[in-house]
Amino acid sequence: MSSKWLSLEHALEKAIDATSILGESETIELSRALGRITASEVHASLSVPPWDNSAMDGFAINAADSREDTLMPIQGTITAGMAEDEPLKPGHAIKIMTGAPVPPGADAVVMVENTHTKGNSVTINKLPSSGENIRKKEADIKIGQSLVNQGIRLQPQHLMLLSSQGLTTVDVVKQVKVGVVATGSELAQPGEPCLPTQIYESNRIGVSALLSELGVEIIDFGIVKDDEQSLTALFKEASERVDVMVSSGGVSVGDADYVKDVIDALGSIDFWKVAIKPGKPFALGHIGNTLFCGLPGNPVSAFVTAKLLVTPLIRKMQGEQQVRKPLTVNATVTCDIKRRAGRRDFQRATITYDENFNLLVTPFRTQSSGVMTSITAANCLMIIHEDISHVEKGTTLPVIPFDLLSPESDL
Numbered sequence: 001m002s003s004k005w006l007s008l009e010h011a012l013e014k015a016i017d018a019t020s021i022l023g024e025s026e027t028i029e030l031s032r033a034l035g036r037i038t039a040s041e042v043h044a045s046l047s048v049p050p051w052d053n054s055a056m057d058g059f060a061i062n063a064a065d066s067r068e069d070t071l072m073p074i075q076g077t078i079t080a081g082m083a084e085d086e087p088l089k090p091g092h093a094i095k096i097m098t099g100a101p102v103p104p105g106a107d108a109v110v111m112v113e114n115t116h117t118k119g120n121s122v123t124i125n126k127l128p129s130s131g132e133n134i135r136k137k138e139a140d141i142k143i144g145q146s147l148v149n150q151g152i153r154l155q156p157q158h159l160m161l162l163s164s165q166g167l168t169t170v171d172v173v174k175q176v177k178v179g180v181v182a183t184g185s186e187l188a189q190p191g192e193p194c195l196p197t198q199i200y201e202s203n204r205i206g207v208s209a210l211l212s213e214l215g216v217e218i219i220d221f222g223i224v225k226d227d228e229q230s231l232t233a234l235f236k237e238a239s240e241r242v243d244v245m246v247s248s249g250g251v252s253v254g255d256a257d258y259v260k261d262v263i264d265a266l267g268s269i270d271f272w273k274v275a276i277k278p279g280k281p282f283a284l285g286h287i288g289n290t291l292f293c294g295l296p297g298n299p300v301s302a303f304v305t306a307k308l309l310v311t312p313l314i315r316k317m318q319g320e321q322q323v324r325k326p327l328t329v330n331a332t333v334t335c336d337i338k339r340r341a342g343r344r345d346f347q348r349a350t351i352t353y354d355e356n357f358n359l360l361v362t363p364f365r366t367q368s369s370g371v372m373t374s375i376t377a378a379n380c381l382m383i384i385h386e387d388i389s390h391v392e393k394g395t396t397l398p399v400i401p402f403d404l405l406s407p408e409s410d411l
């Protein structure tokens with residue numbers, strides 16, 4: 001492997017070190033907080049459940065006081081939302097609904113399915129033990145306990161938890177401002193005419209969508225031609241407006257590849273070239289406090305480097321407690337693969353199952369980084385280590401699924 005390329009680990013380590021946590025926070029509506037990062041720990045101000053309540057529709061009884069197959073008078077009915085302070089009389093049962101408060105004197109609930117009602121009396125077919133079907137006060141949450149730590153990305157379940165405390169707002173880290181620009185004199189704006197010498201620009205929308213999943217604010221800087229003056233003006237403006245600038249194109253060694261030189265002239269290049277395929281010419285730099293991520297122009301390379309190298313940096317900037325790596329699962333390769341060793345390969349591939357639900361992975365027929373249909377046909381990236389030049393059919397390789405849904409499942 002050429003020493004002038006950084007390994008992915010080394011590049012990530014350098015990039016993460018070069019990225020600072022933004023730190024500013026704001027208070028926002030819980031209903032808009034999905035995907036945002038908590039700026040402070042949230043503590044409980046209410047206990048949950050607030051009182052002992054029934055886990056089932058049935059009859060509240062005192063277990064020691066009750067017998068199977070014996071008629072017991074029904075003292076009354078308690079539904080959820082009712083206050084019930086009247087104690088259970090010895091030898092009686094109170095009809096109770098799920099969520100309703102357990103009356104004083106009762107210590108178990110028998111499911112309605114295990115009872116037989118006759119007029120205003122009930123017999124119990126199967127006696128519950130003391131405590132059965134009762135959700136104890138504070139069993140879930142005690143006042144003062146930590147509900148969500150600082151630096152947690154809020155998921156739907158966190159919003160439910162905070163809402164259960166009566167909260168309508170939450171303190172989150174301010175949105176990272178991410179600028180996105182496509183560089184290339186050959187690029188036409190979709191919706192506008194495309195000259196015979198042009199192609200439609202497609203990286204911005206994909207990279208913006210991919211990064212939007214992190215709850216950032218995207219600022220679209222459009223398309224800029226491959227000339228030093230235009231790039232200088234644009235990157236200067238970006239360094240005053242955004243926290244991270246993500247460009248695509250112009251980072252290789254062609255005559256019109258000015259991106260690195262312009263960043264270097266205005267600020268600095270931290271590193272250039274990573275031993276990955278696709279995505280080798282990825283460049284990282286700074287202009288003032290703005291981080292610059294120069295993605296390669298080939299659409300597949302732009303997509304893969306945005307996923308592997310840009311998202312961890314944004315997560316760090318947002319103050320996410322743990323900068324997580326993508327989940328990998330092991331799958332068995334369905335064909336022989338020959339390739340040139342030297343770069344870690346993230347091949348576009350499809351995971352499926354065999355009849356025993358073992359994961360199988362099949363690479364897309366072509367791995368050229370210009371072939372965009374390889375990323376839409378694929379459902380994962382299959383990782384081949386930089387040292388390996390021949391993968392035999394039947395070998396197990398790690399893969400990064402694009403999502404965690406499966407076409408077939410034994411659920």
Ligand SMILES: Nc1nc2c(c(=O)[nH]1)N[C@H]1C(S)=C(S)[C@@H](COP(=O)(O)OP(=O)(O)OC[C@H]3O[C@@H](n4cnc5c(N)ncnc54)[C@H](O)[C@@H]3O)O[C@H]1N2
Nearest residue numbers: 182184201202203249250251252257280296297298299301
């Ligand atoms: N002599 C060498 N040539 C190249 C090398 C190399 O090491 N030596 N590396 C190749 C690799 S690997 C990649 S990846 C590309 C990356 O080059 P650039 O980042 O300079 O990208 P461009 O040349 O500007 O564009 C490459 C390709 O992608 C198309 N493109 C660019 N931007 C967009 C966009 N926004 N939407 C759609 N398509 C886009 C562009 O038209 C080119 O076809 O360099 C190799 N060359």
Ligand code: MOO
Nearest residue numbers: 278279280301369
């Ligand atoms: O690195 Mo390029 O992205 O291999 O095509």
